[in-house]
Amino acid sequence: MTDHEYPELRNDYPLSQEQIDSYRRDGHVLLRGVLSEGDAAKWRPIIAEAVRSLSNETRSLEERDTYGKAFLQITNLWQKNASVAPFVLARRFARIAAELMGVDGVRLYHDQALFKEPGGGHTPWHQDQYYWPLDGVPTVTMWMPLVDVPVEMGALTFASSSHREGFLGHIPISDQSEELFRRHVEEQAYPVVSSPMRAGDATFHSGWTLHCAPPNQTERMREVMTIIYFADGGVISVPDNPNRQADMEAWFPAQKPGEPAASPLNPLLYRR
Numbered sequence: 001m002t003d004h005e006y007p008e009l010r011n012d013y014p015l016s017q018e019q020i021d022s023y024r025r026d027g028h029v030l031l032r033g034v035l036s037e038g039d040a041a042k043w044r045p046i047i048a049e050a051v052r053s054l055s056n057e058t059r060s061l062e063e064r065d066t067y068g069k070a071f072l073q074i075t076n077l078w079q080k081n082a083s084v085a086p087f088v089l090a091r092r093f094a095r096i097a098a099e100l101m102g103v104d105g106v107r108l109y110h111d112q113a114l115f116k117e118p119g120g121g122h123t124p125w126h127q128d129q130y131y132w133p134l135d136g137v138p139t140v141t142m143w144m145p146l147v148d149v150p151v152e153m154g155a156l157t158f159a160s161s162s163h164r165e166g167f168l169g170h171i172p173i174s175d176q177s178e179e180l181f182r183r184h185v186e187e188q189a190y191p192v193v194s195s196p197m198r199a200g201d202a203t204f205h206s207g208w209t210l211h212c213a214p215p216n217q218t219e220r221m222r223e224v225m226t227i228i229y230f231a232d233g234g235v236i237s238v239p240d241n242p243n244r245q246a247d248m249e250a251w252f253p254a255q256k257p258g259e260p261a262a263s264p265l266n267p268l269l270y271r272r
Contacts (some may be wrong), residue, residue, distance in 0.1 A: 009090035027163030027209035040200035044146040050081040063087035094269035097229040105232035105271035126180035131209030137234030139207035159190035159210040
């Protein structure tokens with residue numbers, strides 16, 4: 001990857017102290033124009049084609065459960081499609097992640113394309129880090145739409161400051177998580193924040209921030225690419241639920257709890 005080929009992925013995105021403070025206070029922040037409209041349009045067909053070629057979902061929406069209706073999910077595109085790799089490994093995005101978390105370096109955990117089909121269902125309230133064997137390790141997810149996303153298409157919705165509570169239970173994304181966390185958000189009176197986004201905008205949210213997304217009520221696909229980062233120097237924690245065990249085997253192959261979280265699947269993407 002060279003500066004000449006991908007200048008939009010090498011140049012720094014200027015973060016303000018206000019944006020950093022907002023992220024640390026609320027557990028999420030919306031950054032406008034992380035990629036320009038033109039650059040987002042450049043990457044959209046590359047990522048969309050990778051999703052089409054890698055997806056093996058053949059069931060109708062009516063045949064799927066709540067999780068299956070929420071989105072088409074393809075992980076680890078950077079290893080499965082060489083054309084997508086420069087996007088996932090981009091210094092521009094990784095530097096933002098490091099500065100928001102206040103760490104010297106970040107590693108890749110994994111990427112996910114999350115395409116919500118027309119008529120696709122809601123994404124239940126949940127915490128991402130429930131799935132990750134990274135207790136005590138700062139984590140952040142970048143969520144970038146490749147198309148304009150009005151709220152009714154399934155824009156991400158956050159419970160501001162909920163990350164301060166940390167772990168809230170062994171509750172995977174499900175109808176149960178929707179009911180329990182929706183009630184929790186109401187009881188704690190967390191502000192619920194959702195904003196329309198333009199292609200190339202990005203939200204960054206902490207691994208413990210409660211979030212969800214409404215159904216896609218439009219006739220267009222909600223095309224979103226996500227990248228998950230964690231602080232360099234983190235240690236793999238003991239998997240205390242089946243999903244964490246599966247994640248450890250998938251993203252930290254041949255590694256054990258207590259070892260540095262740094263398998264070949266977790267390259268260092270930025271160091272101060």
